[in-house]
Structure formats: C-alpha cells, structure tokens
Amino acid sequence: MSEPIGERIRRAPKVLLHDHLDGGLRPQTIIDLAPEGHVLPATEADALRQWFEDSASSGSLERYLETFDHTVAVMQTADNLRRVARECVEDLAADGVVYAEVRYAPEQHLDGGLSLTEVVEAVRDGFAEGEAAAEADGSPITVRQLLTAMRHQARSMEIAELAVGYRDDGVVGFDIAGAEAGFPPTRHLDAFEYLQRENAHFTIHAGEAFGLPSIWQAIQWCGADRLGHGVRIIDDVTRQPDGSVQLGRLASYVRDKRIPLEMCPSSNIQTGAAASIAEHPIGLLKDLRFRVTVNTDNRLMSGTSLSRELELLVDAFGYDFADLRWFAINAMKSAFLPFDERLAIIDEVIKPAYAVLATMS
Ligand SMILES: O=c1[nH]cnc2c1ncn2[C@@H]1O[C@H](CO)[C@@H](O)[C@H]1O
Numbered sequence: 001m002s003e004p005i006g007e008r009i010r011r012a013p014k015v016l017l018h019d020h021l022d023g024g025l026r027p028q029t030i031i032d033l034a035p036e037g038h039v040l041p042a043t044e045a046d047a048l049r050q051w052f053e054d055s056a057s058s059g060s061l062e063r064y065l066e067t068f069d070h071t072v073a074v075m076q077t078a079d080n081l082r083r084v085a086r087e088c089v090e091d092l093a094a095d096g097v098v099y100a101e102v103r104y105a106p107e108q109h110l111d112g113g114l115s116l117t118e119v120v121e122a123v124r125d126g127f128a129e130g131e132a133a134a135e136a137d138g139s140p141i142t143v144r145q146l147l148t149a150m151r152h153q154a155r156s157m158e159i160a161e162l163a164v165g166y167r168d169d170g171v172v173g174f175d176i177a178g179a180e181a182g183f184p185p186t187r188h189l190d191a192f193e194y195l196q197r198e199n200a201h202f203t204i205h206a207g208e209a210f211g212l213p214s215i216w217q218a219i220q221w222c223g224a225d226r227l228g229h230g231v232r233i234i235d236d237v238t239r240q241p242d243g244s245v246q247l248g249r250l251a252s253y254v255r256d257k258r259i260p261l262e263m264c265p266s267s268n269i270q271t272g273a274a275a276s277i278a279e280h281p282i283g284l285l286k287d288l289r290f291r292v293t294v295n296t297d298n299r300l301m302s303g304t305s306l307s308r309e310l311e312l313l314v315d316a317f318g319y320d321f322a323d324l325r326w327f328a329i330n331a332m333k334s335a336f337l338p339f340d341e342r343l344a345i346i347d348e349v350i351k352p353a354y355a356v357l358a359t360m361s
C-alpha cells in the first residue's frame with residue numbers, strides 16, 4: 001500500500017524561514033509554565049489550542065497579535081525560554097524541517113528581569129539542546145535565530161546591535177514585526193542603515209496588513225533582503241482581459257532581483273490578507289516564478305506545521321514533489337546562513353532526498 005501523501009510530505013526535507021518562537025508553543029507548555037496570577041483563557045491543552053486558533057481568526061492582524069499576550073507571558077525566565085526554544089526545535093525536526101530561522105522579539109522577554117543578552121543566550125542554548133535531541137533521534141536540523149524589533153516601539157537600533165553582536169553565535173538576521181498599518185518600515189531606517197553598514201542580513205514584515213507602499217519602503221528605502229509575507233505584491237500584478245499578466249514596476253523589481261517572499265498561507269487567511277488557500281496569491285506568484293517560499297508564521301495560532309501548509313497547497317494547486325523541492329531549494333537559497341552551509345544542505349540533504357521521492361510519485 002502506498003504511503004499517504006501527508007506522510008510523504010512530512011518525511012521530505014523542508015526549509016522554514018518565517019516562524020515565530022512565541023507563536024509556536026505547545027499548549028501544554030503554556031499551561032505548565034503560566035506564572036502565578038496569569039489567567040489563561042483555558043486550562044486544558046486541547047481547549048487552549050482551539051482558543052488560539054479561534055481568537056487568531058478574526059480577520060484583523062491587530063486582534064491576531066493580541067493572542068501573543070498569553071505566550072509571551074510564559075517566556076520571561078531563562079529556563080522557560082530555553083524549554084520553549086528546545087521544544088520548538090524538536091517539533092520542527094519531527095515535522096521534517098532540516099533548516100529553520102526562528103524569530104522572536106527579545107525586547108518582549110525582559111519582564112522577569114532578564115537582560116537582552118540573557119534572552120538571546122537562553123534561546124541559543126535551547127536551540128542547541130533541541131538540535132542535539134533531534135540529531136540523537138535521527139532527524140538532524142539546523143536552527144538559527146532572527147531577532148525581531150517591534151515596529152510600534154523604539155528599540156530597533158538596540159536590537160539591530162544585538163543581532164550584530166551575536167552574528168557568530170546563532171543569530172543570522174534581523175526583522176521588524178507587529179501592527180503594520182501606521183508603523184511604516186522607514187520609522188526604523190537608522191537600524192536598517194546600521195545593519196547594511198555592518199554587512200548584516202534582514203527581512204521586514206511588509207505587505208501583509210498594508211499594501212504596496214509598505215513593500216516599496218521595505219525594499220527601496222530600507223534595503224530588505226527578504227519580505228515577510230509580501231503577499232500584497234499581487235496588487236502590482238494585473239491580469240489583462242486576454243488572460244496575459246502584466247507586472248508593475250515594483251513587482252518587476254521584486255521578481256528581477258529574486259527578492260524572496262516568505263509566504264504564510266494559513267496566517268494570511270486568519271488576518272484577512274487572503275480569502276482562501278485556493279485564492280491565495282502564492283499560486284499566481286509561483287507560476288510567475290517569483291522567489292516564493294512557504295512558511296508557517298505561527299504554528300500555534302494557525303494550528304499548522306510546514307507539512308500542513310504544503311499539503312494545503314498541494315490540495316489547492318495540484319503541486320507535486322518537484323514543486324515541493326523547488327520551494328525547499330528556494331528557501332535554502334534565500335536563507336541568511338553562510339553560502340557554503342546553504343549549499344551543503346541543498347546538495348547533501350535536499351537534492352538526494354527529493355531524487356528518491358520523485359521516483360515514488
Ligand atoms: O504575521 C505577523 N505579522 C506581524 N507581526 C507578527 C506576526 N506574527 C507574529 N507577529 C509579532 O511578532 C512578535 C515577535 O515574534 C510577536 O510577539 C507578534 O507580536
């Protein structure tokens with residue numbers, strides 16, 4: 001009997017560039033670690049899991065982000081951060097992810113008295129523990145940190161400096177996240193200019209809850225290497241009555257320069273950035289050969305995994321393992337890991353595994 005498609009997708013090596021540490025906790029861990037006096041919306045794991053998914057599905061990014069109060073609250077000590085980081089790596093490895101960049105905002109983890117460097121080191125240690133456990137378990141994975149600054153706050157320069165300070169110690173890049181409307185990327189221009197002078201890498205959440213101006217600023221003012229979501233680039237793509245497709249100047253630039261789009265289908269449906277998986281712009285953008293990658297965003301809030309996101313796309317667009325290989329290689333090419341390490345994963349892990357999978361389809 002042939003193996004179910006979902007199981008084959010899970011076993012295929014996958015690459016994840018956009019996953020929030022504070023958006024991927026196990027419900028039981030939240031219950032275990034909730035501090036005295038913090039009232040959770042549910043005290044049983046399945047009910048809590050459901051609450052996150054329901055509450056994050058309002059159609060508004062702002063309301064979606066409110067759910068993070070309950071995850072960030074349990075990530076305020078070094079022990080807790082280490083556990084959450086270790087479990088994150090274990091969960092990704094079990095899902096067949098071989099390389100991941102996991103992001104979080106260090107400035108949101110200081111309420112228990114930790115310093116910014118203590119936060120980064122606790123996550124680093126948890127990732128290392130998770131990598132060791134996955135290796136022992138026969139599912140090796142490499143995980144690196146992206147440090148996020150919250151776009152409504154004013155600590156981006158400090159967080160950019162932190163990212164550069166830890167660039168040889170598990171941190172490969174920088175990001176800004178949070179409510180997009182009203183908080184344009186140029187608000188943090190000094191941080192982006194600093195990172196460019198330091199030859200450092202960064203991605204920017206843009207084109208999710210706000211449209212083309214946000215994407216344009218992220219690329220042309222701030223110099224983003226990648227776009228977090230970037231889904232609204234579709235507003236600069238026009239289908240003519242004869243069925244042909246025309247790209248505007250910005251969309252052309254993004255495609256010509258091979259700027260990676262970190263697309264997160266389920267998350268986009270929950271925040272209203274896309275109507276359904278079948279109508280998600282990823283279908284057309286992939287056909288047009290944009291540098292598309294597939295991501296989870298927040299596994300807890302979306303009740304998802306990278307395998308599940310891919311399976312949804314397989315169902316909606318009829319993708320096969322050649323397409324999944326293309327996504328994995330696109331993502332690995334777009335990673336902030338040094339080139340030689342990226343190449344090693346592509347040549348030694350991804351290509352051999354998909355060569356076997358292709359013969360099975
Ligand atoms: O899709 C998103 N768009 C914008 N911000 C987000 C998204 N998902 C999570 N965060 C924000 O990023 C912080 C650090 O991980 C989270 O606390 C959340 O506020």
Ligand SMILES: [Zn+2]
Nearest residue numbers: 020205228297
């Ligand atoms: Zn995100």
